[in-house]
Amino acid sequence: MMAVGGIPVRSKVCATVSPIGGRSNDTARIQAAINVCPLGEVVQLTAGTFLIDGGNYIVINKGITLRGAGPDRTILAKTDGAKPFQSNVGSKPSPLILVGPSLFSSTDNVTDVHRSTDLTADAVKGAYTVKISDTAGFKPGQIVLLDEASGARWISDPQRRGEVWAAPDWRVVWRKHKPTVQYVDDFAPDAFPTTPRSAGSWFSRQDRPTSEIKQIASIAGDTITFTTPIHISYRLSHAAQLSVYSRPHVMNAGVEDMKLTGGDAGNLRFNWAAQSWAKNIDNTVWHDEGFSIHASFRVELREFYVHDAAWAQPGGGGYAISLSAGSSEVLIENGIAVRANKLIVARSAGAGSVVAYNYMDMSYINTQGSWVEVGLNASHMVGPHHVLFEGNYSHNADSDNTHGNSIYLTFFRNYLSGTRAPFENQAGGLIDDAAQSGNGPRRAAGLMAFSYWMTFAGNVLGSPGKMDGWIYETTFASGKPGIWMLGWDAVSPYPIDAKVAATAIRHGNFDYLTNTVKWDPSITGHTLPDSLYLPAKPAFFYAGHGYTWPWVDAAGATKLHVLPAKARYDAGTPFKQP
Numbered sequence: 343m344m345a346v347g348g349i350p351v352r353s354k355v356c357a358t359v360s361p362i363g364g365r366s367n368d369t370a371r372i373q374a375a376i377n378v379c380p381l382g383e384v385v386q387l388t389a390g391t392f393l394i395d396g397g398n399y400i401v402i403n404k405g406i407t408l409r410g411a412g413p414d415r416t417i418l419a420k421t422d423g424a425k426p427f428q429s430n431v432g433s434k435p436s437p438l439i440l441v442g443p444s445l446f447s448s449t450d451n452v453t454d455v456h457r458s459t460d461l462t463a464d465a466v467k468g469a470y471t472v473k474i475s476d477t478a479g480f481k482p483g484q485i486v487l488l489d490e491a492s493g494a495r496w497i498s499d500p501q502r503r504g505e506v507w508a509a510p511d512w513r514v515v516w517r518k519h520k521p522t523v524q525y526v527d528d529f530a531p532d533a534f535p536t537t538p539r540s541a542g543s544w545f546s547r548q549d550r551p552t553s554e555i556k557q558i559a560s561i562a563g564d565t566i567t568f569t570t571p572i573h574i575s576y577r578l579s580h581a582a583q584l585s586v587y588s589r590p591h592v593m594n595a596g597v598e599d600m601k602l603t604g605g606d607a608g609n610l611r612f613n614w615a616a617q618s619w620a621k622n623i624d625n626t627v628w629h630d631e632g633f634s635i636h637a638s639f640r641v642e643l644r645e646f647y648v649h650d651a652a653w654a655q656p657g658g659g660g661y662a663i664s665l666s667a668g669s670s671e672v673l674i675e676n677g678i679a680v681r682a683n684k685l686i687v688a689r690s691a692g693a694g695s696v697v698a699y700n701y702m703d704m705s706y707i708n709t710q711g712s713w714v715e716v717g718l719n720a721s722h723m724v725g726p727h728h729v730l731f732e733g734n735y736s737h738n739a740d741s742d743n744t745h746g747n748s749i750y751l752t753f754f755r756n757y758l759s760g761t762r763a764p765f766e767n768q769a770g771g772l773i774d775d776a777a778q779s780g781n782g783p784r785r786a787a788g789l790m791a792f793s794y795w796m797t798f799a800g801n802v803l804g805s806p807g808k809m810d811g812w813i814y815e816t817t818f819a820s821g822k823p824g825i826w827m828l829g830w831d832a833v834s835p836y837p838i839d840a841k842v843a844a845t846a847i848r849h850g851n852f853d854y855l856t857n858t859v860k861w862d863p864s865i866t867g868h869t870l871p872d873s874l875y876l877p878a879k880p881a882f883f884y885a886g887h888g889y890t891w892p893w894v895d896a897a898g899a900t901k902l903h904v905l906p907a908k909a910r911y912d913a914g915t916p917f918k919q920p
Contacts, residue, residue: 349644350382352383352384354383355383355386356380356406357375357378357379359385359387359388359392360387361388361391365393367393368392368394369394369395369398372385372387372392373400373401376404376408379404380406382406384406386411387408387409387410387411387600389411389415389416391418393420394419394420394438395421397432397436399437399438399439400418400439402441404592405592406596407595408596409597409600411599413599413624413916414917416599416600416601418438418439418603420603420605420606422604423435424605424606424627424628424629425652426627427652431607431629432606435607435629437605438603438610439602439611441595441597441611442591442592442612442615444589444614445611448589452543452637453547453587453637453668455487456586456588457586458585458586459475459477459479459584459585460581460582461582461583462475465488465582467572470569472488472568473566474564474566479586480584483557485555485557485590485591485593485616485639486555486557486558486586487554487584487587488554489546489576490550490553490581490582491549492513492516492549492550492552492580493509493510493511494508494514494516494535495507500840501791503521503837504520506518507520512794512841514551514724514725514746516535516746517529517541517724525833528540529541544689544723544745545667545691545725550583551690551723551724551746552574552725553690554572554670555639555669555670556572570671573670573728574750591639592614592615592616593615594617595615595619596619596621598622601625602624602625602626602628603625604628605629608629608631608634609626609628610623611631612633612634612638613637614636614637615639615641617640618641619641619642620642621643621644622644622645622646623643623646624647625649626648626650628651629651630658631664632651632662632663632682633664634664635664635666635669637668637669639669639670640672640673641672643677644673644676644677646677648662648663648677648678648682649679649680649681650680650681650682651682654681654706654707654708655709656707661682661683661685662684663685663686664686664687664688665689665720666691667690669691670692670693672692672695672696673695673696675699675700676698676880676882677701678700678916679700679702680701680765681704681706681768683708683715684705684719687719687720687722688721688722689723692726693726693729695729696729697720697729697730697731697732697734698733699734699882699906699907700735701734701735702736703735703762704773705762706762706765706773708768711769712778712780712781712782713782714775714782716738716742716788717738718738719739719741720751721743721744721748721790723744724748725748726748727748727749728750728751730754730875731751731754732754732756733754733755733905734756735907735908736757737761737763738787738788739798739801740785741788743790747792749793750796751793751796752799753801754800754801755801755870755894755895757802758786758804759805760785760804761776762775764776776808779811783816783818783823783827784812784823784824785824786803786825786826787801787803787827788826789828789830789842790830790831790839790842791838796842797846797847798846798848798849799848799870800850800894800896801852801896802896802901802902803825803855805854807854809855811823812825812855814826814853814855817830817838818831818832825855828842847862848862850868850897870897882906882919886909886919889906890904
């Protein structure tokens, strides 16, 4: 039986494990139970605290479920790992749980690709099939990687900073300038994305950041059919290829009903996993990423609470959720993410993913609390494309260009307040954007330079009664808070990329500055669907006392109703719907 969203309902318990207690390490006993558990069954952890110390971590390398007694009753803790407001890691940094065959790649590159085959015709967006030169080594059910070379070269920088290393069609813009832009360029003067071990291979095959992961449904002659459609076209002119991974992905594995704390190489990592999930997870006090989804396909995060990174700093040390290395068609739904450096990033990943009905707020830098970090986000390394953000509550939406650009993101029926909720900085002191005028950049909807072909539709922007001093279109250089901040850049002299606004679609958005709904004059239709991915009101909107859906209605008389995830956070019951 499959639950809504694709998570199996499993009831057969193969083993029950209780914590030893004291200072004893529980890793080996949990691992032993997993190793002998038959596919489709459950390793049940009782209430109590399980220690996962000494650089150890649990590996779920087959389709079973590891389930606790509840996120308030079963705790997996690394006591010699991450600590609140400390940048130090343990002597053997490790996660708490790994879903996948291995923590590390078995090949020389991050994607763990074993063999690649050229396409013989363009892979067309929306199609289910590709034609390849050699089908040997491919088989139905297999998880594969579809990608293409960037085709980048020196092009005149639209920000008038000389030249930038970008594709002529602007699909890919690497963070490499001539002359170099201080503090942000990823490449040395003599290094390029094609240079081995450069940023060109951080989260993709060398210089191939536009990618997505697929599953093969069938093979007939030279034609391979996938289970889901292709999300962007892959072209012969860009050396498009289909690749086999070195090892099979772990499929149908889940982690449920527990709290994770103290991981100093993430708390829960999905590495080379497919159709796997985490549900009802309290994820806190970690280094690197709370949830990491790497080289994975159709992973789900549901009803989660990821909060309070150990060290809320840029550089990868305090991200709440990360998609990387081509991870595709991920569903992140009905959760809470608060008080981390970045709440969500996508690095050369994200195609076909949905981030929906989450409360995501209070992203920050602990040593620079006045800096308003990005809220809703599918960027932070070149390559992300076609991610949907629907029905979320956050302080802003943006797309950063720190390590390159992202394209074709859609923000639909979100509430973007423009200011973070007040909270205590782990470094000490209250952060309150509404009261602290020096905090910034304050924006409801932003896009940094090179963020092209983005869509904002049906969103509600700003905070009622709190728009004094705000302007409608702002720039980073002005220092003024604004509803929109498009094409901005944070490096002096803060030039604007006008192509960002020119390629963006803004349709049917309401803002509390002008108190009007603004429609794109070139689009005649003014009726927006309830959802871009759901056929009907989802079950979690019926939970508790029941909630109005869609909860964001920019064109309606009532603009905002109640988001279930926000109601749980406000009630102090992150896993029980009031």
